[in-house]
Amino acid sequence: MAPADITNEVKTSGLRGRGGAGFATGIKWSFIKRDAPGPKYVVVNADESEPGTAKDRYILENSPHMVVEGILIAAYAVGANQAWVYIRGEYDEPYRMLTEAIEEARAKGYIGPKPMGKDYPLDIRLYRGHGAYICGEETALLESLEGKRAQPRSRPPFPAVKGAWGRPTLLNNVETLATVPAIINMGGAAYAKLGTDKSPGTRLLTVSGNVRKPGVYEVEFGKTFRHVIMDLAGGPPEGRKVKVFWPGGSSAPVLPESMLDVTTDAEALAAARSMAGSGGVIVMDDTHCVVKAAHRLLQFYAYESCGKCTPCRIGQDWAVRTYERILANEGSQIELDTLQRVSDGLQNGRCLCGLGDSGGWVIDSTLRHFREEYEDHALRHECNVGKVMANA
Amino acid sequence: MLDEIKELPAKYPQPRSAVMPALDLAQEELGHLTPEAMSEVASALDLDPGYVEGVATFYSLFHHRPIGKHRFYVCTNLSCMLRGAGEIVDHLKQQIGVSSSEQVSPDGLFSFEEVECLGACEYAPMMRLDHRFHYDLSPEKIDTLIADRKRLLPTGGEVSAKPTEGQAPPVKKPRAPRKKKDA
Numbered sequence: 001m002a003p004a005d006i007t008n009e010v011k012t013s014g015l016r017g018r019g020g021a022g023f024a025t026g027i028k029w030s031f032i033k034r035d036a037p038g039p040k041y042v043v044v045n046a047d048e049s050e051p052g053t054a055k056d057r058y059i060l061e062n063s064p065h066m067v068v069e070g071i072l073i074a075a076y077a078v079g080a081n082q083a084w085v086y087i088r089g090e091y092d093e094p095y096r097m098l099t100e101a102i103e104e105a106r107a108k109g110y111i112g113p114k115p116m117g118k119d120y121p122l123d124i125r126l127y128r129g130h131g132a133y134i135c136g137e138e139t140a141l142l143e144s145l146e147g148k149r150a151q152p153r154s155r156p157p158f159p160a161v162k163g164a165w166g167r168p169t170l171l172n173n174v175e176t177l178a179t180v181p182a183i184i185n186m187g188g189a190a191y192a193k194l195g196t197d198k199s200p201g202t203r204l205l206t207v208s209g210n211v212r213k214p215g216v217y218e219v220e221f222g223k224t225f226r227h228v229i230m231d232l233a234g235g236p237p238e239g240r241k242v243k244v245f246w247p248g249g250s251s252a253p254v255l256p257e258s259m260l261d262v263t264t265d266a267e268a269l270a271a272a273r274s275m276a277g278s279g280g281v282i283v284m285d286d287t288h289c290v291v292k293a294a295h296r297l298l299q300f301y302a303y304e305s306c307g308k309c310t311p312c313r314i315g316q317d318w319a320v321r322t323y324e325r326i327l328a329n330e331g332s333q334i335e336l337d338t339l340q341r342v343s344d345g346l347q348n349g350r351c352l353c354g355l356g357d358s359g360g361w362v363i364d365s366t367l368r369h370f371r372e373e374y375e376d377h378a379l380r381h382e383c384n385v386g387k388v389m390a391n392a
Numbered sequence: 393m394l395d396e397i398k399e400l401p402a403k404y405p406q407p408r409s410a411v412m413p414a415l416d417l418a419q420e421e422l423g424h425l426t427p428e429a430m431s432e433v434a435s436a437l438d439l440d441p442g443y444v445e446g447v448a449t450f451y452s453l454f455h456h457r458p459i460g461k462h463r464f465y466v467c468t469n470l471s472c473m474l475r476g477a478g479e480i481v482d483h484l485k486q487q488i489g490v491s492s493s494e495q496v497s498p499d500g501l502f503s504f505e506e507v508e509c510l511g512a513c514e515y516a517p518m519m520r521l522d523h524r525f526h527y528d529l530s531p532e533k534i535d536t537l538i539a540d541r542k543r544l545l546p547t548g549g550e551v552s553a554k555p556t557e558g559q560a561p562p563v564k565k566p567r568a569p570r571k572k573k574d575a
Binding site: 050054056057091131133144147148149167206214215246250282293303 | 404405406408409410411412413415416446447450451452453454465468469470471473474475507508509510511512513514515516520523524525
């Protein structure tokens with residue numbers, strides 16, 4: 001197949017990035033000028049660290065060859081001769097598995113100076129991260145790969161023009177690339193028939209939290225979260241009810257139990273004021289307090305903020321301190337208003353990357369759906385979650 | 393080690409990318425990154441010491457004070473928290489006799505740290521210890537892991553041969569060579 005045909009096939013498939021942002025993969029590939037002189041890179045984002053998401057680890061441990069194959073196809077399509085896999089430092093076993101798979105590919109002659117006899121030198125190398133959530137953001141990842149503190153770049157220029165080491169770079173998530181071989185095998189049109197019209201295909205959902213069968217499940221787009229949580233993952237433990245779930249990693253705005261019939265495609269989730277994100281479905285049952293959960297997540301965003309953008313650096317920390325006051329029974333209407341104000345300040349493009357927005361969405365969506373629980377804590381200085389349990 | 397570090401820059405399109413692998417080597421040898429170590433890495437890579445320190449203090453896997461020979465990285469993010477990570481941390485602290493991530497057990501063997509999501513949420517609560525993930529944690533599993541490590545030889549090489557019973561993550565055996573497929 002000619003490189004342009006490969007990219008067209010991926011475009012036809014309607015595949016969208018599985019990392020979190022959901023950008024159309026084929027379009028992203030077509031941004032790279034294949035004939036431009038000088039080195040170009042494919043960089044694989046294997047820095048999976050969105051809370052509640054474990055599917056890239058699952059792929060790397062179980063099907064590393066599929067990732068290698070996807071990388072080779074992508075590199076050939078965009079005219080790159082070198083691919084880098086940026087893998088999070090804590091992924092020891094996936095690192096070993098992928099290294100082994102690459103060595104096997106090398107031994108078989110699939111990569112090297114003349115892969116399968118073709119005059120198209122191609123190599124894959126790994127680069128280990130060292131613990132920073134922000135590296136999942138593509139430009140922060142590039143900074144890290146270049147040996148710097150991982151702080152997002154302002155765009156433009158986009159990585160397709162000026163990415164790793166200043167060269168045109170295609171960045172794709174592990175799952176995205178692992179999907180490509182199937183698309184090439186079955187054809188883009190056939191793949192597009194799976195799922196919904198606008199969100200074709202399947203994706204891996206990591207279901208975690210209060211369910212009986214947590215796991216990584218491949219689900220066709222368009223199924224309901226009720227199916228995913230209650231049928232596939234077995235629902236909450238005996239005697240408990242689903243209270244709330246994060247449909248796409250901790251950054252995706254929460255949905256209450258009453259919205260279990262929302263479907264997994266990006267469009268349905270956007271209509272429900274959430275997002276498909278990274279496919280990490282975190283389920284929380286009725287024995288847990290939403291305010292405490294939100295506090296824990298804001299601690300996470302505050303800790304992981306890279307410090308570059310003021311709203312995120314200051315705002316996340318401010319939110320944490322406000323939650324601390326509320327949970328120490330020192331809250332009042334002022335704290336509730338502060339949370340809303342900080343949440344607004346974190347969102348809507350005030351920061352270079354989505355980390356700022358993410359913290360804001362946690363606050364905003366939990367406040368929207370569970371205001372009463374917040375008021376219990378802030379105004380009445382009580383948590384009624386435990387009491388509900390006692391009466392049950 | 394310094395010789396090894398000096399060879400790193402040539403492996404990347406631009407030499408600066410070597411800074412983290414170099415710090416890795418230094419940390420592996422010393423256990424944690426001292427100011428002197430960071431300085432030496434800087435001069436080996438021909439970088440400003442302040443720059444190297446800036447990188448080293450940005451990433452959570454670089455340590456700047458002594459840590460135990462075995463460090464428990466326990467995830468306490470949401471998925472693990474919902475399945476009892478708090479109890480695991482409390483139990484662990486008690487068993488190894490430390491109260492914060494900055495302390496090391498008196499015998500120098502253990503330290504711990506609460507960390508953010510490690511990407512194995514379906515096995516929550518979980519943690520990373522000695523370059524491996526440990527899944528579906530319980531206080532009993534923590535006890536066994538500690539006991540196993542206390543039985544290590546004083547020379548400090550390998551984990552005891554006796555496998556930890558019921559420990560979730562399967563240790564993958566080296567694969568048997570594959571049979572060649574026809575054509």
